[in-house]
Amino acid sequence: MENTTSPWEEWRPGYNPYRRSPFQILGLSTIVKGPGPIRNAIRQRRQRIQNTPERFPLFGEPLDVAEVNEAEDRILDPEARLYAELCTHRPKLVTIDLGDVPSRLAEVAPPIPNPQGVLNAQRLARLVPAPVERTFPSLIES
Amino acid sequence: MTSSEPCRAELQAIAAELRASLTESLSPDQQAYAALVKDGELHPWTEQAEAIWARASGSDPWRDHHLAILHHAKAYDLEMARSADAFQHWTAALRHWSTVHADDAFWARMARHLSGHMGTEIPPGVIDGVRARLPRELLEPHRDLIAAYQTSNPDRARSHMGVMTSAPFDPGVIDGIRLQFTEEVLAAVPDAVMTADFEVMITSLREWQRIDPDNAHFLRSLLYVYRKFNEQVWDADDGLTRVSGNVAAANQILQALGVSPPDPAGVAGYVDRLKALRPGGLPPGALTAEIARHEIWGGLVNYRLASRRFSWDSDPKSRRECEQGAFRAVKHFAMAHQLDPHLALDHYYAALPSIEASIESLWGLCLLEQKDHVGAAQHFRRATTLNPSDAEYYLGLAQALLLPDNVTYAALAEAEQAISRADALGAEVGTLRRSLQLRRALSLRR
Numbered sequence: 001m002e003n004t005t006s007p008w009e010e011w012r013p014g015y016n017p018y019r020r021s022p023f024q025i026l027g028l029s030t031i032v033k034g035p036g037p038i039r040n041a042i043r044q045r046r047q048r049i050q051n052t053p054e055r056f057p058l059f060g061e062p063l064d065v066a067e068v069n070e071a072e073d074r075i076l077d078p079e080a081r082l083y084a085e086l087c088t089h090r091p092k093l094v095t096i097d098l099g100d101v102p103s104r105l106a107e108v109a110p111p112i113p114n115p116q117g118v119l120n121a122q123r124l125a126r127l128v129p130a131p132v133e134r135t136f137p138s139l140i141e142s
Numbered sequence: 143m144t145s146s147e148p149c150r151a152e153l154q155a156i157a158a159e160l161r162a163s164l165t166e167s168l169s170p171d172q173q174a175y176a177a178l179v180k181d182g183e184l185h186p187w188t189e190q191a192e193a194i195w196a197r198a199s200g201s202d203p204w205r206d207h208h209l210a211i212l213h214h215a216k217a218y219d220l221e222m223a224r225s226a227d228a229f230q231h232w233t234a235a236l237r238h239w240s241t242v243h244a245d246d247a248f249w250a251r252m253a254r255h256l257s258g259h260m261g262t263e264i265p266p267g268v269i270d271g272v273r274a275r276l277p278r279e280l281l282e283p284h285r286d287l288i289a290a291y292q293t294s295n296p297d298r299a300r301s302h303m304g305v306m307t308s309a310p311f312d313p314g315v316i317d318g319i320r321l322q323f324t325e326e327v328l329a330a331v332p333d334a335v336m337t338a339d340f341e342v343m344i345t346s347l348r349e350w351q352r353i354d355p356d357n358a359h360f361l362r363s364l365l366y367v368y369r370k371f372n373e374q375v376w377d378a379d380d381g382l383t384r385v386s387g388n389v390a391a392a393n394q395i396l397q398a399l400g401v402s403p404p405d406p407a408g409v410a411g412y413v414d415r416l417k418a419l420r421p422g423g424l425p426p427g428a429l430t431a432e433i434a435r436h437e438i439w440g441g442l443v444n445y446r447l448a449s450r451r452f453s454w455d456s457d458p459k460s461r462r463e464c465e466q467g468a469f470r471a472v473k474h475f476a477m478a479h480q481l482d483p484h485l486a487l488d489h490y491y492a493a494l495p496s497i498e499a500s501i502e503s504l505w506g507l508c509l510l511e512q513k514d515h516v517g518a519a520q521h522f523r524r525a526t527t528l529n530p531s532d533a534e535y536y537l538g539l540a541q542a543l544l545l546p547d548n549v550t551y552a553a554l555a556e557a558e559q560a561i562s563r564a565d566a567l568g569a570e571v572g573t574l575r576r577s578l579q580l581r582r583a584l585s586l587r588r
Contacts (some may be wrong), residue, residue: 006272006279011286014222018186018215034261058282059183078256078264082272085252089184089211090204092175096167102157108156 007087019059021087022071022080027056030088035076042072169197171205188575207248207339210238221287224298227316232305240310243276248381276309281319287574289323290332292353300352307354307420317421324421331363332492340371355401358419358429365432368392371492372439386443392436403437406473409480427482434482438491441474445501461508468505475501501528506538510545516578518542533569536560540574549581557581 005016022032026045032038046068048055053062074080165173174194178185185191195209202208220228242248253269284306291299307316327350334343347364353367368388375384396402401419404412416429451460473500475498478485486490506521522539529535542551543557555575557578565571 006275006282008279008283011283011290016186016215016218016222018218019210019227024184030255031259033259034548064167076260077260078260078268079272081260081266082252085256086207086272086276087211089175089178089186092169092172094172096164098160099163101160104156105153108149110151110254127502 007083017087021089022059022074022084024070025063025067026075028075029091031091031093032084038075042068042075046072169202170194170200171208174198182363187212187219192216198215203251206238206241210235210242213238224295225498229305232284232302233308236305236309236311237282239276243273243311249273250532266410277309277315278318281306281309281316283312285319287320288354290354292349292431292433295350296353297512300355303354313420314422317423320354320357320421321359321423324354324357328359328363331367335367337371338374340367340374343367356419357418357421358424359421361395361401361419362424362429362432363400364395365392365436369439369473376442382443383444385439386447389436389439389443393440396422396433396436401433403433403477403481406476406480409477413481426479431482431485434478434485435488436472437478437481438485438494441471441478441501442497444468444471444474445497448501449504452507454568456511461511465505465508465512468501468508471501472498472505496529496532499525499532499535501529503532503535503538506542510538510542511543515542515546526563531567533564533567536567537569537571537574538562540564540578544574544577544581549585553586554578554582 018030022028026042028038028041028045032041045056046065049063049068052066053064056063114122168176174191177191177194178188180188192212195205195212198205214232217228217235220231249269253264256269257264278280284302284588287302288299288306291302306319309316327346330346331343334340344367346363347360351357351360351364369389372385372388375381378384393402399419401412401415413430416433419429444467448464450468451464453460456464475494486494502521502525506518506525508576509515509518509521516541519539519542522535523540525532525535526539537560540557543553543560546553549557556576561571561574561578564574
């Protein structure tokens with residue numbers, strides 16, 4: 001990719017290079033491996049941004065498809081990707097020994113519906129809308 | 143209690159156990175990373191993550207990179223809010239970036255990671271290129287912020303300058319950025335001097351100097367503009383007042399930087415201190431030569447003040463002031479010569495020896511009036527050496543030599559020679575010749 005610019009090259013009011021990195025725009029982790037999975041993830045992201053941008057804001061700011069496309073170019077270019085990596089926290093992979101938690105979870109009894117439950121008529125009545133007063137024009141000519 | 147309560151209680155107990163077990167098994171860096179997640183998003187910094195990393199023990203190969211991102215991102219956010227707290231995070235970020243930059247293992251890991259995850263060969267030079275450019279690129283926002291704040295918020299601009307110049311990167315890189323705006327500012331100097339806009343240029347340079355106080359280029363240009371200003375106004379009616387003001391202002395600047403010219407004995411160390419001023423890139427000796435010229439103006443001011451104090455019937459206070467002025471003038475000139483031995487090659491200062499001769503002669507006259515004939519003779523002698531073509535100095539020397547009650551033969555011989563030189567230069571020497579004859583007759587009688 002030509003004209004790769006560093007994320008710190010110039011000060012732009014409102015721009016924080018650590019809040020708008022290509023990985024953040026694409027919702028992609030730096031550890032997604034191989035061109036296939038990366039492209040799939042980007043395709044899915046682009047689709048989502050295209051269809052329901054309001055559901056996928058980045059730090060409260062909406063994203064658009066043009067930003068996704070530019071971020072894709074960057075993530076697929078070695079130098080631009082290196083800059084993106086430098087602006088991204090390396091994920092901490094954690095292996096946790098869950099011990100007997102799964103078996104204990106399996107043994108937890110599901111909640112039982114209360115068999116003695118009765119409807120409270122007064123509460124139920126409060127849910128009914130109040131009757132509306134209606135008037136009808138007289139059909140009989142006087 | 144409903145029948146779902148036992149189930150909820152048991153799940154809560156398991157969750158608490160899991161939380162405790164996670165906290166126990168996670169390293170501080172993993173805990174801090176987890177603390178970056180807020181409202182479902184991975185933030186570049188959070189107060190909680192910062193606090194965990196601040197008290198983290200042990201080591202983690204990525205910790206400096208995490209901290210570089212955390213502090214840098216926070217600095218950007220705080221900068222946008224014009225917060226004074228931004229600077230400590232700018233400084234911390236550059237410190238951690240510097241460690242990352244110097245860490246060969248970090249870049250080797252990054253190279254392996256890139257080729258492994260991109261599924262393509264990384265072209266040679268990509269990693270090294272980004273690594274080499276990193277320090278300069280990290281300093282570039284400060285260059286822009288300094289320019290943006292220069293007039294609106296000079297204190298903030300100065301703080302950014304401090305962050306930049308104290309960054310733990312190669313001084314050559316810092317110099318490079320510093321020179322970018324230095325050159326932009328100094329580009330206006332030649333035109334300002336040409337059009338005699340000295341005061342405007344001095345104001346601009348002093349504003350910049352407040353932002354970048356020990357910038358050798360600003361110092362040199364400021365002294366240069368003051369000098370050109372002095373050259374322009376020296377012969378005006380108020381020349382002495384204006385030049386005195388300029389010299390005092392320039393002295394204050396040098397003093398504030400801790401580079402006031404020392405006594406001539408300390409010149410070697412002084413020149414080394416000037417050479418150490420950043421940013422580099424000045425022609426060798428350029429700053430020293432400018433300070434030498436500043437010294438000349440200091441000398442000229444003192445000389446003019448001293449000569450105004452002198453008259454044959456002046457009071458002792460005026461005589462003392464005259465002598466002190468001449469003393470200071472000679473000292474300034476001596477310093478100037480030490481700093482720039484080629485000063486006389488500058489056409490504007492080609493007449494320097496004759497000016498120095500005048501000062502020596504003035505000093506001689508002061509001493510002659512105080513009946514210090516030995517001292518007076520010394521200064522007139524120096525005046526004749528500095529300017530052998532002015533008869534007045536020979537006359538002064540002869541007078542100083544002949545006035546004492548007891549005149550040695552050597553003094554008589556020197557006086558005769560001085561009178562002959564003055565005669566050859568066309569001066570009226572009749573009285574002195576008669577005085578010489580009288581002295582000779584008196585000493586022969588003794």
